[in-house]
Amino acid sequence: MTDAAGLRRRTQEFLAAHPPAETPRADFLSARFDAGLAWVHFPEGLGGLGAPRSLQAVVDAELEAAGAPDNDPRRIGIGLGMAAPTLLGFGTEEQKKRFLKPLWTGEEVWCQLFSEPGAGSDLAALGTRAVRDGDHWVVNGQKVWTSSAHLARWAILIARTDPDLPKHRGITYFLCDMTDPGVEVRPLRQITGEAEFNEVFLTDVRIPDAHRLGEVGDGWRVAQTTLMNERVSIGGMRLPREGGMIGPVARTWRERPDLRTHDLHQRLLTLWVEAEVARLTGERLRQQLAAGQPGPEGSGMKLSFARLNQEISGLEVELLGEEGLLYDDWTMRRPELVDFTGREAGYRYLRSKGNSIEGGTSEVLLNIVAERVLGLPPEPRTDKDVAWKDLAR
Amino acid sequence: MSTTTTARSGPLGAEPDLLYTEEEEALRSAVRGLLADRCAAADVLARTESDRPHDRELWKTLADGMGLAGLLVPESAGGQGATHREAAVVLEELGRAVAPVPYLSSAVVATETLLACEGEEAAGLLAQLASGRAVGVLAVPLATAPGAAPRTVRHEDGALTGELTGVADAAAADVLLVPAGDGALYAVDAADAVITPQVSLDLTRPVATVTFEGARARRLTPDAAGAVRRGLRAGAGLLASEQLGLADWCLTETVRHLKERKQFNRPVGGFQALKHRLAQLWLETVHLRAAARNAADALASSTLSAPPEQGGTPVGDGADVAVAVAQAYAAPVAVRAAEEALQLHGGIGMTWEHPVHLYLKRAKADSLAYGTAGRHREALAELVALPAP
Numbered sequence: 001m002t003d004a005a006g007l008r009r010r011t012q013e014f015l016a017a018h019p020p021a022e023t024p025r026a027d028f029l030s031a032r033f034d035a036g037l038a039w040v041h042f043p044e045g046l047g048g049l050g051a052p053r054s055l056q057a058v059v060d061a062e063l064e065a066a067g068a069p070d071n072d073p074r075r076i077g078i079g080l081g082m083a084a085p086t087l088l089g090f091g092t093e094e095q096k097k098r099f100l101k102p103l104w105t106g107e108e109v110w111c112q113l114f115s116e117p118g119a120g121s122d123l124a125a126l127g128t129r130a131v132r133d134g135d136h137w138v139v140n141g142q143k144v145w146t147s148s149a150h151l152a153r154w155a156i157l158i159a160r161t162d163p164d165l166p167k168h169r170g171i172t173y174f175l176c177d178m179t180d181p182g183v184e185v186r187p188l189r190q191i192t193g194e195a196e197f198n199e200v201f202l203t204d205v206r207i208p209d210a211h212r213l214g215e216v217g218d219g220w221r222v223a224q225t226t227l228m229n230e231r232v233s234i235g236g237m238r239l240p241r242e243g244g245m246i247g248p249v250a251r252t253w254r255e256r257p258d259l260r261t262h263d264l265h266q267r268l269l270t271l272w273v274e275a276e277v278a279r280l281t282g283e284r285l286r287q288q289l290a291a292g293q294p295g296p297e298g299s300g301m302k303l304s305f306a307r308l309n310q311e312i313s314g315l316e317v318e319l320l321g322e323e324g325l326l327y328d329d330w331t332m333r334r335p336e337l338v339d340f341t342g343r344e345a346g347y348r349y350l351r352s353k354g355n356s357i358e359g360g361t362s363e364v365l366l367n368i369v370a371e372r373v374l375g376l377p378p379e380p381r382t383d384k385d386v387a388w389k390d391l392a393r
Numbered sequence: 394m395s396t397t398t399t400a401r402s403g404p405l406g407a408e409p410d411l412l413y414t415e416e417e418e419a420l421r422s423a424v425r426g427l428l429a430d431r432c433a434a435a436d437v438l439a440r441t442e443s444d445r446p447h448d449r450e451l452w453k454t455l456a457d458g459m460g461l462a463g464l465l466v467p468e469s470a471g472g473q474g475a476t477h478r479e480a481a482v483v484l485e486e487l488g489r490a491v492a493p494v495p496y497l498s499s500a501v502v503a504t505e506t507l508l509a510c511e512g513e514e515a516a517g518l519l520a521q522l523a524s525g526r527a528v529g530v531l532a533v534p535l536a537t538a539p540g541a542a543p544r545t546v547r548h549e550d551g552a553l554t555g556e557l558t559g560v561a562d563a564a565a566a567d568v569l570l571v572p573a574g575d576g577a578l579y580a581v582d583a584a585d586a587v588i589t590p591q592v593s594l595d596l597t598r599p600v601a602t603v604t605f606e607g608a609r610a611r612r613l614t615p616d617a618a619g620a621v622r623r624g625l626r627a628g629a630g631l632l633a634s635e636q637l638g639l640a641d642w643c644l645t646e647t648v649r650h651l652k653e654r655k656q657f658n659r660p661v662g663g664f665q666a667l668k669h670r671l672a673q674l675w676l677e678t679v680h681l682r683a684a685a686r687n688a689a690d691a692l693a694s695s696t697l698s699a700p701p702e703q704g705g706t707p708v709g710d711g712a713d714v715a716v717a718v719a720q721a722y723a724a725p726v727a728v729r730a731a732e733e734a735l736q737l738h739g740g741i742g743m744t745w746e747h748p749v750h751l752y753l754k755r756a757k758a759d760s761l762a763y764g765t766a767g768r769h770r771e772a773l774a775e776l777v778a779l780p781a782p
Contacts, residue, residue: 253779260782268779269770273721280683280718284411291412300676369675370668374648377663 002040002051004058011037011062020068029071029105037063038071038104042088046100054290071106074337078148079103079110083156086226090173090214099154099175111152113143113176113200114223118393121364123158124167124220125383125391128202130159130174137161137174137212139182139205145358147338149185149198152178156226157207158219163389170388171219175211182206192350193330196338227360238286239279245312245341245348246275252319259319268319271312278304296373303365306355309340313348320345409690409715410478411683417482424461424486427454432490434748440493441596441751447565452494455483456525462500463523465508465627471520477627481634481689488638491751493597495528495562501631503529506570506624510578510614518568518580518613530566531624532581532603534559538764539625539716540772542618546605548573553581553605561762563588563601570624571610578617579610595758597751626716629763630688633719636759637685640678640730643752647671647734654739667737674733677726684719691715714776720769724760731756 014035018028032038033047040056042048063070073080080103087099102108119126128141139159149155155176162170176183182205187195214222242250253260253268281304285297317324327346340351356362370376383391413421431451440446456462464480466472480501487496499522507519507529521527533543536559546555553571563569566583573579585608593599614620648671651662661667695712731753735742742749760766774781 265781276718277680277684277722280687281680284683287412297679366669366672369672376668377660
């Protein structure tokens with residue numbers, strides 16, 4: 001059943017029982033989850049079949065060929081990419097039963113309440129407090145750079161539960177109801193003009209202890225699962241040749257001979273090669289994962305992705321010449337999707353500046369590669385054995 | 394195991410197999426073990442100043458003992474019937490050791506050139522090269538890019554006259570494959586040519602002048618251009634694997650050194666400025682591995698789709714792009730790896746006794762071999778339709 005042929009047959013049987021053309025989208029997605037065809041590597045009863053992750057492609061190909069609706073994964077990326085693996089790894093049976101299905105079908109959108117104005121690269125220094133009150137926790141603080149907060153029903157949240165312990169040890173991981181009256185979401189306008197992100201203010205938000213994920217004080221370890229999955233999902237999209245940021249530049253080059261110069265040609269070819277090699281590196285990484293040989297290479301993909309996006313979009317603005325002086329629209333908007341490659345060259349140039357900051361700055365990622373992959377000595381730590389409340393801030 | 398999966402079908406079409414199979418890893422271990430025993434840096438260095446810069450004994454073991462010279466040659470023609478994927482693994486290890494053996498010249502470039510020829514003469518030579526009984530060298534300057542028109546010598550009455558310079562590994566050759574002005578490719582015994590070593594930047598793959606003064610020549614094919622192009626394309630594509638091995642050695646040795654070396658009362662590798670440089674180099678090496686595997690896999694698939702009896706290289710197939718991408722990317726990475734290794738070793742890196750200079754010299758020479766990165770970018774401009782102004 002969990003080999004490729006078995007899965008193909010199971011998918012075909014499912015499609016016969018639930019013809020996409022005649023089944024309402026929500027019913028179809030719900031039934032697909034119940035049939036274990038949502039994410040086949042998840043356990044049975046939780047949308048999966050305990051099959052190898054690589055076999056999801058077999059299911060997806062069958063469903064796509066039949067014109068089946070999908071769960072609009074770009075809209076619910078934080079839920080799928082970050083909340084779900086963390087719930088699977090650390091959730092109670094009740095939590096998994098309650099949250100995973102509406103997360104996957106898109107009925108409930110998730111966001112991530114991690115970063116704070118005073119805790120960016122040093123996320124473990126976060127100051128949002130959660131204080132126990134009977135079988136509830138009362139949460140106060142401010143989070144920032146929260147995509148989808150204005151659409152989200154639930155959030156993954158890390159908060160400080162013991163300020164007397166060193167910073168990594170006094171953190172607990174929660175599932176936060178975004179409809180709680182103490183949650184206030186304010187748009188945070190970015191250099192692109194739009195507000196893709198939000199600030200989230202938490203004032204006496206009450207979270208039942210049943211919505212704690214993992215042990216009290218174990219939140220940093222739980223959060224590592226979320227963060228590793230975030231970096232993989234940012235750098236790990238599968239693309240055809242010219243599928244990323246290089247695509248629009250190559251198209252403009254082909255369509256607009258009037259814009260070509262020798263300098264731009266040399267730079268374009270160099271970046272085209274780098275983009276193609278980065279694509280192949282991503283493909284190799286996926287093949288390693290599919291073959292069950294996960295390597296450390298994943299930690300580096302986001303670094304190349306960020307640098308290339310920035311350099312390519314910078315080149316694109318120059319290539320456009322006089323049109324490069326224009327911008328499509330500065331209107332303050334709140335888009336539903338995070339879109340790195342959409343709109344026009346000027347937007348791409350500005351938006352990609354965030355690629356080396358979001359999900360771990362490039363500087364921090366270089367430290368991680370140097371220490372965890374190459375085994376070089378760690379940065380000197382003055383905060384390791386100091387109670388969080390005594391740290392400089 | 395993914396040995397035979399050279400093309401995966403998916404929504405994005407066939408994808409290359411970019412991993413190493415178990416057999417390829419076993420091959421790597423065998424070659425690495427041999428080189429650890431027989432090709433230590435100090436020996437390589439000492440040999441560069443002897444009158445025999447090539448290591449004939451090591452070559453005999455690799456070619457004859459382990460059968461690695463015939464990887465690209467079908468079993469029916471006296472070879473091992475393997476592919477460019479396996480040859481690439483051998484080259485990674487040879488690059489890691491800057492081994493002074495004519496593997497790329499003979500077992501890849503000359504062999505691939507002969508695979509594009511027909512007739513008994515070529516078949517006989519191919520079997521000799523595959524078995525390691527003879528070293529073959531394509532008599533064109535090492536800096537010639539695939540598709541470039543190489544300098545040629547004059548053919549008259551079955552004999553060649555003229556001079557070629559910058560021919561890699563010519564001093565180790567038993568037989569030379571020589572493109573002539575009449576458009577044909579000839580075989581000349583090395584004993585019938587005058588081969589004069591040139592003082593070379595790369596001490597472990599030295600170049601030489603080859604002079605023909607009415608040398609007896611056997612015709613291999615009337616289409617030298619096609620055969621030479623195919624040989625140089627395979628050379629360029631698999632050179633990326635040598636450059637990968639070289640870069641990997643530079644990174645590994647530098648990381649090891651910086652963990653041990655202490656200044657200011659701490660390991661030098663703990664300084665963030667240096668950690669970031671090494672992390673960056675690691676990242677580029679990871680990328681180079683994907684590019685090199687892609688080129689090797691594309692060459693392997695390309696050969697399967699165009700056996701020699703059907704006329705050699707299909708023009709403009711996927712392997713052309715894969716090779717050009719690999720060569721446009723590999724040389725700057727390998728050179729930077731060697732330059733960073735030298736700088737981060739500090740004073741010791743500048744000394745003759747430390748082996749890092751052997752790697753720098755090989756990396757810089759490799760950046761010219763079979764066309765510079767810039768030449769390969771120009772080729773890509775044509776291949777992927779991004780034309781110059």
